Amino acid sequence: MSHRALRIGHLFPDLLNLYADRGNILTLTQRLRWRGRDVIVDEITHADTPRFGAYDLVLLGGGSDREQMLVAGYLANHRTELRHAIEDGLPLLAICGGYQLLGAYYQVPGGEKIPGLELIDMVTNYSAGQPRLIGNVAILTEEAGVVIGFENHGGRTIHQGAPLGKVIHGHGNDGVTGLEGIRYRNVWGTYIHGPLLPKNPRLADAILKTMLQYAGVDDALDPLDDSMEEEARRSFVKLRMPEVEA
Numbered sequence: 001m002s003h004r005a006l007r008i009g010h011l012f013p014d015l016l017n018l019y020a021d022r023g024n025i026l027t028l029t030q031r032l033r034w035r036g037r038d039v040i041v042d043e044i045t046h047a048d049t050p051r052f053g054a055y056d057l058v059l060l061g062g063g064s065d066r067e068q069m070l071v072a073g074y075l076a077n078h079r080t081e082l083r084h085a086i087e088d089g090l091p092l093l094a095i096c097g098g099y100q101l102l103g104a105y106y107q108v109p110g111g112e113k114i115p116g117l118e119l120i121d122m123v124t125n126y127s128a129g130q131p132r133l134i135g136n137v138a139i140l141t142e143e144a145g146v147v148i149g150f151e152n153h154g155g156r157t158i159h160q161g162a163p164l165g166k167v168i169h170g171h172g173n174d175g176v177t178g179l180e181g182i183r184y185r186n187v188w189g190t191y192i193h194g195p196l197l198p199k200n201p202r203l204a205d206a207i208l209k210t211m212l213q214y215a216g217v218d219d220a221l222d223p224l225d226d227s228m229e230e231e232a233r234r235s236f237v238k239l240r241m242p243e244v245e246a
């Protein structure tokens with residue numbers, strides 16, 4: 001077993017941390033530490049030059065339109081390096097505003113387009129007069145069963161790629177197609193905040209699996225005692241989305 005520490009890059013924790021997206025990093029880190037792995041988390045801000053090749057996983061969280069615009073500007077200069085890393089298999093978890101940034105643009109109600117990073121063939125539109133898509137959400141995923149959480153977005157995202165899951169409860173990408181998020185190479189894009197991973201340990205492990213593969217570490221992910229997480233999921237779903245079997 002190799003003992004190199006795994007390295008996570010948290011992009012713009014100061015700007016993109018809506019609804020405590022940082023909790024996703026804490027979950028990934030703790031689940032690795034419980035399995036005896038060392039993890040280093042680098043917080044990357046606009047003052048840094050991100051070196052995507054140095055990370056085993058990167059998180060891009062959600063934010064308001066204003067913060068998204070700032071981040072789009074900062075990241076534009078590093079787009080090519082990020083694209084190469086993603087094509088090479090870098091695991092990237094992108095939440096809500098961060099998810100929208102992966103596409104060509106996010107058009108806000110005034111008609112202005114916030115340019116995206118064009119890493120994935122997708123667009124997001126938010127037309128004047130459209131309601132925001134807010135509430136608890138449950139989706140059925142191939143890799144992690146039922147994934148639950150909370151969404152709050154104005155943008156409607158359209159792509160022809162594989163979704164993260166199919167909506168059981170809530171709105172998802174656009175409130176119409178019944179699809180939620182995107183899966184592309186080792187990219188996990190989703191509107192689910194809340195944060196996502198503390199509520200969904202199976203998804204956390206599915207992401208960690210891609211991270212270990214990418215890092216060239218062949219440890220098996222030993223099962224953890226998730227009884228507390230499972231109990232929390234059951235109570236939340238029973239209370240808020242009783243028709244869902246989680």
Ligand code: GLN
Pocket residue numbers: 018061062063064065068095096097098100126152153154155156
């Ligand atoms: N600003 C984006 C929207 O409202 C994303 C918001 C978010 O990250 N929650 O569509």
